Amino acid sequence: MKAYLNKRTLILTVLFFFAFFIRFIFISKGPFHYDTLDLALTAQKTLKTFTLHYEHGAGYPLTVILGAFSIFIFKFFGVTDPVFCVNFMSVLAGAVGVLLLFFLVEKLFDDSTELTTNPELSRGVGFHKAVISAILLACFAPHVVISTFGKSLTLSICFSLSSAYYMCCYVQENKKVYLLLSALFLGFCAASRLSDVLVFLPISYLYFSTGKFHYERVRSFVAFCFIVSVTTAIYYLPMLFETGFFPFADVLTSSQQAEFLGVFSYVSKAALHWLRKTFLFNGILLIAFGFVFMVIKRQIRQFLFLVIWFLVLQLFYGNVSSSGPRYLVIAWIPLVIAQGSFLGSFKGKGFYLALFVVLAIALFAFLRFEPVLEFRHRRALQVEFAEWVSHKTSADSVIIGLDESIFLEYYAKRQVLHRPITCDRNTVEEFFDEVLDKLLEKGRKVYIVSSAMIAYDSCGVFRKRLFERYDKVFIGQKRNEDWHHALLNQVLFTEQLYQIKKKGLLGG
Numbered sequence: 433m434k435a436y437l438n439k440r441t442l443i444l445t446v447l448f449f450f451a452f453f454i455r456f457i458f459i460s461k462g463p464f465h466y467d468t469l470d471l472a473l474t475a476q477k478t479l480k481t482f483t484l485h486y487e488h489g490a491g492y493p494l495t496v497i498l499g500a501f502s503i504f505i506f507k508f509f510g511v512t513d514p515v516f517c518v519n520f521m522s523v524l525a526g527a528v529g530v531l532l533l534f535f536l537v538e539k540l541f542d543d544s545t546e547l548t549t550n551p552e553l554s555r556g557v558g559f560h561k562a563v564i565s566a567i568l569l570a571c572f573a574p575h576v577v578i579s580t581f582g583k584s585l586t587l588s589i590c591f592s593l594s595s596a597y598y599m600c601c602y603v604q605e606n607k608k609v610y611l612l613l614s615a616l617f618l619g620f621c622a623a624s625r626l627s628d629v630l631v632f633l634p635i636s637y638l639y640f641s642t643g644k645f646h647y648e649r650v651r652s653f654v655a656f657c658f659i660v661s662v663t664t665a666i667y668y669l670p671m672l673f674e675t676g677f678f679p680f681a682d683v684l685t686s687s688q689q690a691e692f693l694g695v696f697s698y699v700s701k702a703a704l705h706w707l708r709k710t711f712l713f714n715g716i717l718l719i720a721f722g723f724v725f726m727v728i729k730r731q732i733r734q735f736l737f738l739v740i741w742f743l744v745l746q747l748f749y750g751n752v753s754s755s756g757p758r759y760l761v762i763a764w765i766p767l768v769i770a771q772g773s774f775l776g777s778f779k780g781k782g783f784y785l786a787l788f789v790v791l792a793i794a795l796f797a798f799l800r801f802e803p804v805l806e807f808r809h810r811r812a813l814q815v816e817f818a819e820w821v822s823h824k825t826s827a828d829s830v831i832i833g834l835d836e837s838i839f840l841e842y843y844a845k846r847q848v849l850h851r852p853i854t855c856d857r858n859t860v861e862e863f864f865d866e867v868l869d870k871l872l873e874k875g876r877k878v879y880i881v882s883s884a885m886i887a888y889d890s891c892g893v894f895r896k897r898l899f900e901r902y903d904k905v906f907i908g909q910k911r912n913e914d915w916h917h918a919l920l921n922q923v924l925f926t927e928q929l930y931q932i933k934k935k936g937l938l939g940g
Contacts, residue, residue: 451570452527458805459523460581462812463515465915468582469838472514475499484670493667494623495584518582525586526579530570532593538562539600540734564790565772571794573801574761577919588628589762591621599638615656619663634741641733691753703750706757722770738766757919804922813913818843820910832880834887855891882928905931
């Protein structure tokens with residue numbers, strides 16, 4: 433037993449440092465993502481004022497708190513860049529998530545219906561599957577990528593895996609403390625990323641998957657739901673007391689945020705494409721073998737738990753108007769487990785052959801995504817573009833922007849004007865009459881970046897009226913990187929900067 437524990441501890445230590453190392457060596461140089469800079473600034477403000485501020489106005493309170501804690505800790509080491517601090521937080525959470533997946537898979541498959549008569553054999557099977565699954569997640573390209581820049585994604589995955597693990601413990605050992613811990617971690621998941629609370633459904637399935645349905649079980653489940661709700665609500669109470677429900681309603685009803693389009697939508701095809709592109713044919717084949725073998729081995733509870741998790745998260749995030757591969761990583765965790773459960777089911781020499789296959793998969797995945805991560809580790813094009821704008825414009829200039837506004841405000845130190853996102857011509861005209869014209873009349877220099885002329889203007893109203901009412905003076909251009917749908921792929925483009933002048937004043 434002692435030897436087993438030593439071997440297990442050694443393997444867990446190696447897994448953690450391997451997962452941490454592969455993420456840390458590729459940590460993003462800057463805030464690759466809009467949300468990263470927003471999180472860093474919000475966390476910094478929270479630490480400075482000792483008052484909780486919310487990212488995007490209404491979200492991610494626990495992520496902000498942990499980001500503030502990371503900034504606080506790094507101050508003792510002389511690190512003052514809040515972006516690095518929140519990036520490191522994601523690196524650490526990504527590595528911890530690999531260990532939590534190990535614990536979940538080991539516990540989940542140690543309770544296999546076929547093996548419960550032989551606890552030692554059961555433990556060995558769960559252990560092997562956990563090792564393989566953890567190695568796969570440690571090298572799983574999408575999870576590695578979201579672990580290199582600050583965001584709520586890796587944190588919510590950690591909390592959801594923890595909740596599922598403790599629910600497995602409760603189901604097997606019937607100790608109320610495990611039910612309490614599962615509820616708390618699910619509440620933390622919702623407090624770090626509210627929409628990820630959808631893992632409540634597969635975790636609830638685990639709760640009802642064993643034992644008889646009776647009053648005591650229902651009462652315990654109600655208590656579980658109550659604890660989840662209270663834990664989540666605590667983090668949102670400051671905002672609710674101050675501003676009411678409006679910030680939530682604004683997010684939920686705005687198509688520019690994350691509108692759910694229904695179970696099947698025009699985004700569904702793109703989501704499936706991202707899945708195929710990520711796992712490739714060989715990976716999908718291993719996933720299929722994993723699920724088939726669960727059915728053959730009568731591991732129905734494990735099969736249904738993983739399938740429910742995948743379908744719920746895939747059908748939700750795969751049908752959101754602002755969907756992207758980064759949102760789907762949490763939905764793909766069960767697919768990684770399915771691969772690991774299949775490859776980890778081999779015994780003796782077969783296990784080492786499976787381990788070789790895993791390492792080959794990891795190496796191939798590394799070669800695919802390494803150039804993208806290496807580039808982001810060396811370069812931060814959003815930052816470089818903003819600094820270039822600061823050299824091309826005077827300090828009192830106004831820049832019209834959209835998603836890149838936060839970079840221009842922080843790194844270019846320029847006033848940013850957010851243009852309306854609408855197809856209503858009257859709203860656009862009002863913006864020009866009441867805002868833009870008045871700035872120009874005061875002698876302020878106004879500039880616009882090319883992405884702000886094109887993005888979120890599907891009807892072309894803003895762009896058309898801008899060209900009709902004003903002259904544009906080309907100032908220059910510089911390479912930039914788009915982060916909206918760029919996870920494993922790289923989307924580089926040339927961003928132009930124009931000065932806006934009233935018609936007929938080009939010589940002025």
